Amino acid sequence: MNATFDAPRPNNKIPVTVLTGFLGAGKTTLLNYILRENHGRKIAVIENEFGEVGIDGDLVLRSDSEEIYEMVNGCVCCTAEVREDLVRVVRELVARPDRLDHILVETSGMADPYPVAQTFFIDDPIAREVELDAIVTMVDAKHIGQHLEDLELDGADNQAVDQIVCADRIVINKVDLVDEPAIAALRERIRGLNATAELVTSSYAEIDLAGILGLGAFEATQKLLEIGAENEHRGHAHHDQDYTHEHDASVTSVGIAVDADIDLDAFSRWIEALRLEQADTLFRMKGVLSARGRDQRYILQGVHSLIDFRAAQPWGRDPRSSKVVFIGRDLDRARLNREFQACLVD
């Protein structure tokens, strides 16, 4: 049961939460939890994902009371067009006669949250209508360690670190996958990166929403953004046209979308082989697949070696198709394409 959040604000601006967290941390799971909860608030969700093929839209529950907007043409933190798109969507949202209670922006797992959050200060007309409520960062209790210690980044920004550093609140998710001492060690680790953000723990992102929405962490966040902006100027050119710039360029995505069915057994075998062979470098797999002879959609979710592949809602009258996206380091595009094609039914 959730307590009331979004306490009335004197300036009456719509609060915006920027939800961030590394690939697979549980952001979409949290969105689905929010959409399921009967919280009586009108929330618009804006999604941006890192991946050549948009999958998250298919993985988010449809809801009557909340609306979901997708931006999938690149990463919102580094592609000027996507940031413009974000501004456009927010402008449309604030112009509507039925007033929203909250806007939630889910950034891609590879995003640097600073430029996303800055969008809500820089663009003047928007700044009069909305204000940043807080940056909430989700952390995968099982896998975050290896990304924080990523030795291959070699001078590129470590997004996993940045996301923790700039957070107002940190949700340590997936605590069901680790033991108490590991959680205690992770808390300490996080404290070393961010001494002020409150930490909460969750399993499957089931959190009291009062703990993440309506925090009013605006001022503290603004200070951090100012620090972030200074560092940016000192360190490296961050935004605009350049798509790859200081993201770790060896991390890429390969997306495949076809109007064809897979053979369930062949596909399952292939995914298992990938898991065994590439768990360290293949950070993330997502997919919505049409399997021969099956009425239901098959959903693929993978985070390193943890893979979930199962039947979900039926296709009904929707056109059937198969989409997968792989995100990882030094992916072999040709091979992934070839092996996926081999799982298709003629």
Ligand SMILES: Nc1nc2c(ncn2[C@@H]2O[C@H](COP(=O)(O)OP(=O)(O)OP(=O)(O)O)[C@@H](O)[C@H]2O)c(=O)[nH]1
């Ligand atoms: N065991 C366990 N699995 C979880 C938990 N939360 C999420 N998952 C699973 O982790 C996988 C990734 O979750 P998502 O919510 O899609 O993660 P995300 O942060 O949106 O991922 P990206 O879209 O890659 O940025 C899914 O298979 C989830 O079911 C949790 O608390 N415990």
